[in-house]
Amino acid sequence: MLAWFILPTVFKSFLRTSFFEFQAPVWMATAEMRKLGDYWAQRGHSRKELYEAGRDMARLNSAYELSLQEMAALREELGRIEKLLALPTLPKFHYEMARVARREQSLWWQQMVIQKGKMHGIPEGAAVVFSGGVVGRIREVHAYTSVVELVTSPSFRMAAHLEEDERPVIYQGTVNLPFTLPRGKVMNVPPDVVLTSSAPRRLVSSRLGGVFPDGLTIGWVDRLITSPDGLFQSGRPVISKELLSLKEVAVLIPVKTKVLP
Amino acid sequence: MSDDRRILIILGTNGLLYFAINQINAVLALFSIHLSLDALYLLLAALYMKTHQGLIVCMVTALVIDATLPIPLGTHVILYCGALVFLLRSRWLLRRENPHHVVLSALWCNFFIMLGLSLFVGKGMLGQSDFWLRFLADLTISQLLLIIMARWWVDAQRKILLLWEIDVAAELQQY
Numbered sequence: 001m002l003a004w005f006i007l008p009t010v011f012k013s014f015l016r017t018s019f020f021e022f023q024a025p026v027w028m029a030t031a032e033m034r035k036l037g038d039y040w041a042q043r044g045h046s047r048k049e050l051y052e053a054g055r056d057m058a059r060l061n062s063a064y065e066l067s068l069q070e071m072a073a074l075r076e077e078l079g080r081i082e083k084l085l086a087l088p089t090l091p092k093f094h095y096e097m098a099r100v101a102r103r104e105q106s107l108w109w110q111q112m113v114i115q116k117g118k119m120h121g122i123p124e125g126a127a128v129v130f131s132g133g134v135v136g137r138i139r140e141v142h143a144y145t146s147v148v149e150l151v152t153s154p155s156f157r158m159a160a161h162l163e164e165d166e167r168p169v170i171y172q173g174t175v176n177l178p179f180t181l182p183r184g185k186v187m188n189v190p191p192d193v194v195l196t197s198s199a200p201r202r203l204v205s206s207r208l209g210g211v212f213p214d215g216l217t218i219g220w221v222d223r224l225i226t227s228p229d230g231l232f233q234s235g236r237p238v239i240s241k242e243l244l245s246l247k248e249v250a251v252l253i254p255v256k257t258k259v260l261p
Numbered sequence: 262m263s264d265d266r267r268i269l270i271i272l273g274t275n276g277l278l279y280f281a282i283n284q285i286n287a288v289l290a291l292f293s294i295h296l297s298l299d300a301l302y303l304l305l306a307a308l309y310m311k312t313h314q315g316l317i318v319c320m321v322t323a324l325v326i327d328a329t330l331p332i333p334l335g336t337h338v339i340l341y342c343g344a345l346v347f348l349l350r351s352r353w354l355l356r357r358e359n360p361h362h363v364v365l366s367a368l369w370c371n372f373f374i375m376l377g378l379s380l381f382v383g384k385g386m387l388g389q390s391d392f393w394l395r396f397l398a399d400l401t402i403s404q405l406l407l408i409i410m411a412r413w414w415v416d417a418q419r420k421i422l423l424l425w426e427i428d429v430a431a432e433l434q435q436y
Contacts, residue, residue: 004338013334015328018328019327019328023323023325061338102283105290106329107295107379108379108382118435147329175391176395178293178399179292182293238294244291244293250327
C-alpha cells in the first residue's frame with residue numbers, strides 16, 4: 001500500500017487513462033445495442049402511427065423554422081446594439097449531439113459517459129444540455145468518450161439566477177433521497193424574493209460562470225428559507241426527472257469569434 | 262499457466278458482473294437507488310484463492326472500477342485490499358462450505374467498503390442527515406441482495422472454473 005502512495009502521478013495518470021480506454025468500447029457497444037433496440041422498437045409501430053408522428057414533426061418543424069427566422073433577426077439587432085455601444089460580443093456555441101453510453105448516479109458521485117470525445121472536438125469544462133435544460137459539465141475528455149458531471153452531483157456548482165430576476169445566486173448539487181424527485185440547493189437568494197408552492201419560479205443558468213449561456217432551466221424553486229442572519233435565503237430546487245433517463249444530450253462547444261482590430 | 266488462467270477467468274467473471282451491475286444501476290437511477298455489490302468481486306478470491314492470486318484479482322478489478330470515477334486512482338485498490346487481507350487473516354475462522362459464513366463475509370466486506378468510500382469521498386457531506394439516510398437506504402438494499410446472491414455467485418464462479426478443470430476447493434485442501 002505504501003508503494004502505491006509513492007508511485008509517480010504520471011504513472012497513475014497513465015494507468016487511469018489505459019484502464020478507461022480499455023473498457024470504453026464495452027460502454028460504446030452497450031449504447032449501440034440500446035440504439036438498435038430502440039430502432040427495432042420503432043419499427044414495431046404501425047403505418048398509421050408513423051404517419052401521425054410525421055405530421056406532428058412537420059408541424060413542429062414549421063414552428064421551429066419561424067423561430068429560427070425570428071432568431072436571426074434578433075441576432076442582427078443584437079449585433080447592431082453591441083457595435084453601437086461597443087459592448088463585448090456574447091459567447092456563441094456550436095451544439096454537438098452525443099448519445100449516453102453509461103450512467104452512474106450514486107450517493108457519492110453522479111456522472112454519465114457520452115459517446116463523443118477529443119476526436120469530435122469536445123473540450124474539457126464544456127456545458128452539456130438537453131431539451132429540458134442543464135445536464136452538467138464535461139469533467140474528463142477521452143479519445144472517443146467524455147465524462148459528464150451531472151447537475152445533481154454534490155460536487156457540481158454553478159452561477160444561476162431566478163427567472164425575471166437578474167441578481168446572481170449559487171446553485172449546487174446535493175444528495176438525493178431514494179424514491180424522491182432529484183433536488184439541488186440554491187444559495188445566496190436575496191431576502192426580498194418571495195416564493196410560494198402554488199407559484200414556483202424557474203431557476204436558470206447565468207452567463208456569469210462563462211460556461212453556460214443565459215436562461216437554461218436548472219430546476220424549479222417552490223420554497224425559500226431565510227438564513228439565521230437574515231441576509232440571504234436558500235432553497236431546494238426540483239430538477240427535471242428526465243435527467244435520470246437521458247439517452248441523448250448536446251455539448252455546447254464555444255465558437256471562437258474573430259476579434260476585429 | 263493454470264495460475265494465470267484462473268486469475269483471468271475470475272477477472273472475466275468480475276468484468277461481467279461489473280457490467281451487469283452498471284446496467285441495473287442505470288435503471289435504478291430513476292428511483293435514486295444505487296446498488297453497491299463490491300463484496301462479490303472479492304469473495305471467491307478471499308475464500309478460495311492463494312494470497313497473491315487474490316491480491317492480483319482485487320487490484321485489477323479495483324483499477325477498472327476506479328478508472329471511470331472522480332476519485333483518486335487507487336481508492337478502491339486500498340479498500341478492496343484492506344477487506345481482502347482481513348478476510349484472508351480470518352480464513353481459519355470461516356468454513357467456506359457453510360453458506361452462512363459466506364454470506365456473513367460478504368455482508369461485512371460490503372459494509373466495510375461502502376463505509377470506507379463514504380468516509381473518504383463524502384468529506385463535506387458527513388454532517389448532512391440526507392447523506393446518511395441515502396447511505397442507509399443503499400446499504401440496506403445492497404445487503405439484502407447480497408444475502409440472496411453471495412453464495413450463488415461464489416458457486417457460479419467455482420463452476421466456471423471447473424469448466425477449465427480447476428477445482429479450487431480440492432486444491433485448497435491439498436495446500
